[in-house]
Amino acid sequence: MSFIKPDVLFSLVDCNNFYASCERVFSPKLERKAIVVLSNNDGCIVARSNEAKQMGLKMGEPAYQRKDFLKKNEVAIFSSNYALYGDMSERVMSTLAEFVPEMEIYSIDEAFLNLTSLVHPKPDKLALQLKEIVKKRTGIPVSIGMAPTKTLAKVANHLAKRSVENSGVFVLSSGSRIKEVLENFLVEDLWGIGLQYSKFLEKNGIKTALQLRNAPDHWLKKHLTVTGLRMKYELQGISCLPLEMAPPPKKGIGCSRTFREAVESEEGLREAISTFAARCGEKLRQQNSYSKVVTVFIRTSPFKKGYYCNCKVAELPTATNYSPDLIRYALKALEIIYKPNCRYKKAGVFVSDITTAGGVQGNLFERGERERPKKLMAALDAVNERMGRGTLFFAVQGIEGEWRLKQEKLSPCFTTKWKDLLIVRG
């Protein structure tokens, strides 16, 4: 009997091409076919199967610019189906949680694990087993990278994905192996290095992760702030980023959308803003918190001339998560920034200055009860949870606004709607 040695403290499990893989689970005929998933309003390409990547389709490309190419190459196209992806994510995460004592859900398709308390002779064999269980239970293929720090686990995961012979698992433990890998790892592929930093680093002769690791502390701190310094230590195998098992409450919450068609009327915007504000209330209540500041923004298309963009911050007399209050203040803010004769393309509502349930400051001038609104919201949330979001809503949100989403290629909600359940014929 032996434990996993702590020189591979962190494992990163990452679902391969997550959205595309979710669509494929329920349409086996798409196996080995090119798939793309589009952003809201079928705007940009946000996920691609390996086959689509090989065709040269890029992340973030506007779909209309590739319309002919997609058709000619018979690429399967899907609108984003967040109900499906959210549910599939939950299945993957709960499968992992069954076998792993400590994990941090990092995003919809990634989780960091700590496997050191598990009894197993070989870490790579354990990872391989996990990978197979997830695939068998959920249909989703994952890759796993193991290393002494989170940043190195990201590197290992990157390598697990890149080469077929790694079979989706890559372990990075010994110092000499780490050095060898970092020497061939582009700095722009590091977790925490985006376009701006990679341009800057390249200008200063730093092209590989090993070169970044060798850069002087003070220079890194000066130009990449403490984040850059932390990255250096993490690449040396000194862990600076702990596993966060309980997600902290959000400090800001927002809801914004690009409209299907431009909206000119104030009434149209009022519908959209009310809907976004109500959604913010829902999210606040989900994490049991209250907000004191509501920000509303509206804007026309930045790709057209006569661009107009404005926002208004409204401070509430007391912190709240009561949707009617949030809507009221948001609409007042909208009134101030609304300018007629503009073709609005996007709008949004943000709530900030968030406190948790216990921390709400009472307002001396506040009147009326606290309990009734609370019960009302609880009832509203319960119905929408059970019957689907949008079952109960406020009249001011409207019903058929031209701003609502375009989702022409939406797949059925296989896992969350009875009517969309797959029927298997014997």
Added chain:
DNA sequence: TCTGGGGTCCTAGGACCC
């Protein structure tokens, strides 16, 4: 015609106080 959405952390600099 058509270009996503929702977050985090860090720093510099200004306001304000004593």
Added chain:
DNA sequence: TCTGGGGTCCTAGGACCC
């Protein structure tokens, strides 16, 4: 000629992530 100094809090903006 010469215009204090140090601390805290807040905000805007820039970088990053998926």
